[in-house]
Structure formats: C-alpha cells, structure tokens
Amino acid sequence: METGFTKWIIVVTVVLCCLLELIDTSIVNVALTQMMGNLSATQQEVTWVVASYGIANVIVIPMTGFLAEQFGRKNYYFASVLLFTIASMACGQSTNIWELVAFRFIQGIGGGALMATSQAILIDTFPPKQLPLGQALFGMGVIIGPTIGPTLGGYIVDNYDWPWIFYVNVPVGILAAIFTALFIRDPERIKNAIPRPLREIDWAGVGLLILGVGSLQLVLEQGETEDWFESAYINTFAVLAAIGLIGFVWRELTARQPIVDLRVLGKSRNLAVGAILSFVLGFGMFASVFIFPIFTQRILGFTAAQTGYMLLPGALASGFMMPVIGRMLQAGVPQKFMIPVGFFIFFGFTFWMAKIISPTAGEDDFFWPLMVRGLGMGLIFLPITTMSLAGLKGKDAGQAAGLTGMIRQLGGSFGVAIVGTYLERSIAQNRISPLAHISLYDTNTVQRIQAFTQNFLAHGFPLEQARQQAYAALEGILMKQVSIITYSQVFSMIGLFFVICLPLVLLIKRAKTSEKIDLNAAH
The missing domain is CATH 4.10.860 (DNA Excision Repair, Uvrb; Chain A)
Structure with missing residues (x-):
C-alpha cells in the first residue's frame, strides 16, 4: 500500500496512460481525410487505421490477467507503455497506409494493457476506505478520453500535420515509463507467483x-x-x-x-449483471460521441476543432463528478439506486438532443445537454465498476475487471456499428416520404425552383446552369431536412435502448458491507 507523494505519482502515471489509450481510439477519426491524401489511400483502406487498433485492443484486454501473472504486473505494464510509445512514433513515420495499419495494431496491443492494468494498480494503491476514490480517478480517464480525442485531434489537424496526433504520445509515454520503473511495485501475490511453463499455457x-x-x-x-x-x-x-x-x-x-476464467461470472450475480450493464454503458458512451460530431460537421458545417471544444466541457464535468460520486459510494449510497438515476439522466440527454436538433442549432444550444450527458455517464460508470468487483478476491477480481473492460469495448463497437448503419439506411428511407410532396406539378415546388433560378441568374449564371443549380439547391434542402429527422431518431433510439435495459438494475444484489474489492486483485 503506497502513501503520500508516491501514491499520487502512481495515480498521475496510470491515469495518463489510461487517457493515452482511450484518446487514441477516437483521435484519428478527424485525421482520416488528411491521411487518405498524404498516403494515397482509399476510403475503405483508411478505415483499417481505426479497425486495427480496436481489434488489437479487444483481443488483449481479457488476457491482461494472465499476462500480468506470467511476466509480473510491473514488467508487463512497463513493456506495454514502451510498446505503445514506440508504436506511436512508428505510426507517425509511416510512409504508406499498410505500414500505418500494422503499427496501429501494435499500438493497440500495448494500449490494451494500459487501461485494464491501470485499474488494478489503482486498486492496490488505495486502502479499502478510499477504493471508490481510486475507481473514480480511473473513471475520469475512461469517460474523458474518448471525448477529448476529437478535440485534440481537430486542433492538431487544423494547425499541424496528421503525424503529430501520434507524436504527442511520445513524451507522455516516456515520462510514464520512467515513473513506472521508479514507483510502481507488484503486490505480494504476483511477486510470489510462479510463471506457468509454456506447455501448460x-x-x-x-x-x-x-x-x-x-x-x-x-x-x-x-x-x-x-x-x-x-x-x-x-x-x-x-x-x-x-x-x-x-x-x-x-x-x-x-x-x-x-487463459480467461469465465467461471468467475457464476461466482457473483452482480458481476454478471455488471457485465451486461458495462455493454450498455459502452454502447451509449461511444455511440453518442460518434453521432454528435457527424451531425455538427455534416449538417451544421462545424470544424473538427469546434466540435471537440463543444464536447470538452461535458467530459470535464463528468471527470470532476467522479470524486464526488466516489465519496457518495464511500458514504454508503447503494449502486442499485445510483445506476437508475444515471440511466434516466442519460435518457434525458438523448431526449433533449432529439428535440433541439435543427439546421439553425448553434454551440450554445448543445452546452447544457452535453453537461447532462457527462453527469449521467459519471453516475453510471463508477457504480457499475465498483458493484461488479465487490466481493471478489485475488485472481477472480482481476479476471472480472478484464472481462468488464472487454465487454465495455465491445458495447462501444456495437453502438458505433448499429448507429452508423441505422443512420445511412434511415436517411434513404426517410427521403421517400417528403418526395411525395415535391413535384413540378406542385405550385410551391415550382415557385421555389423559380426563386432559386432567379437568384442564380442574378449572380451571373447562364439560364441552363442556373436551373441545374436551383434543382441542386432544392435537393440540398431536402437532404438537410431528412438528415435532421434521422439524427433526431438516432438519439431517441439510443435513449430507448437505455430505458429498455433499465429493469436489469432490479437484478443487482445489495452488497454486504464486508464485500470489498480485494486489494490484491491484479491484471
């Protein structure tokens, strides 16, 4: 158990590493267009820059318990920080798209350990009474990371070149590696563990x-x-x-x-429920961060940096709420009561967004809804995490943390995939209905086309070109209205998913006061 200066150095180290890993899940999204141009890549090829990182992440996360036991947690964490840092530098140096994809996969292997193992290190760093505070600090990284990724990425792309979204990881990674080597220690259980022979793996x-x-x-x-x-x-x-x-x-x-002990799910009903709720949390957290930038940039014409700045206050609010929620848990407020409140608050955010989305919406319109989202995420994440791990000991707690981390990541992937598919297909379907009211035999349509044509003629366009521009302008207005309807439906769908999953909270078993997260739990 660490105290004083050493404890807080460890906290800074692991939270920074957690932030690095999660920022890199979303920071590249705003730079894909620039990568396509610089690396002569197609739209389909450049999507592998995102996919390769996610695939490596979700494979490694559930295996972190075994790898830490096999090599020692400190050694594994140190090696992962170095691998992530070196791969970040290599990503920035890539000269073609497939080099970048390969290095992103390697970066994802290193990054997968950073988040899962960071949680275990914080568990060992804080005494039992301060465990909710340790989990709150970990939660700050989980909630803030994916949200500030587009902000940082947008700023870098607007002011520098795409390799710098990877180079910024290097100094932080080097500092984290030094602090890991100097201050992080293995708990006694891992120090005394005997590595398995290769044939027994x-x-x-x-x-x-x-x-x-x-x-x-x-x-x-x-x-x-x-x-x-x-x-x-x-x-x-x-x-x-x-x-x-x-x-x-x-x-x-x-x-x-x-390699991953799934039997731990049968040892704790709260862990089984927590795993499902972690999926729901990942779905809402990543899907909402995915859909909002698409709306603001495609429909409202905001830059990536502007969108990122709008997301930032809500993410910071969520981060600042974490210690408060941790103290509430420490004071005995049951997770079973806090999680439904968080679900309803997040539903309120989606309902609010569905109502205020319009072609004239501005930055001020989204400030308070995004703050509400941050509050809801905070009230969901920390209670689910502490509830899932309570009462588990030793390897069981480590396996449980790895499983919930993997399931949360998969929930995010499902959320992005479902929302992206729904968005593209619903826009096409929603376009059919208003088309019935647009016809050259309709007086309003003819008057609108004539007005557009006269406007383009006044700007010096020839008659035939002015007519074509008028038809294009009418199509643009139609698609903008259809898109507004569809984005509103998407937010409603996300909120409805949370409401449907709310009865799962009734399955949560009230933890006994003696059921605490085992301090020797490790990945």
Missing part, C-alpha cells in the same frame, strides 16, 4: 479468443463499409466469430487453467 483458449473476438470486432468495424451481410468477406468473418466465440466459451469453462 491455455494456447487453445488464446487461439479461440483471437479468432472469435478479433473476427467479431472486424465485422463490427468493417460491416458498414462492406454493406454488411451482402459481402462474402463479412459473412466469412461472421461465421469465424461465431465458431471462435462458441469454442472459446466452451474451452474456458472446461480448461483446468483457462
């Missing part, structure tokens, strides 16, 4: 995990680009995902020393 479990979870993440990342199940490529990986996941579950439930 659950290699079948490792292979099935990579096949199942990796294929599923690939399907979610690339499905929309490939037109989902119209593509033989997506169908193939969907089948591989099903085979891998079914085989993985069977293997881990029957193996003597599984």
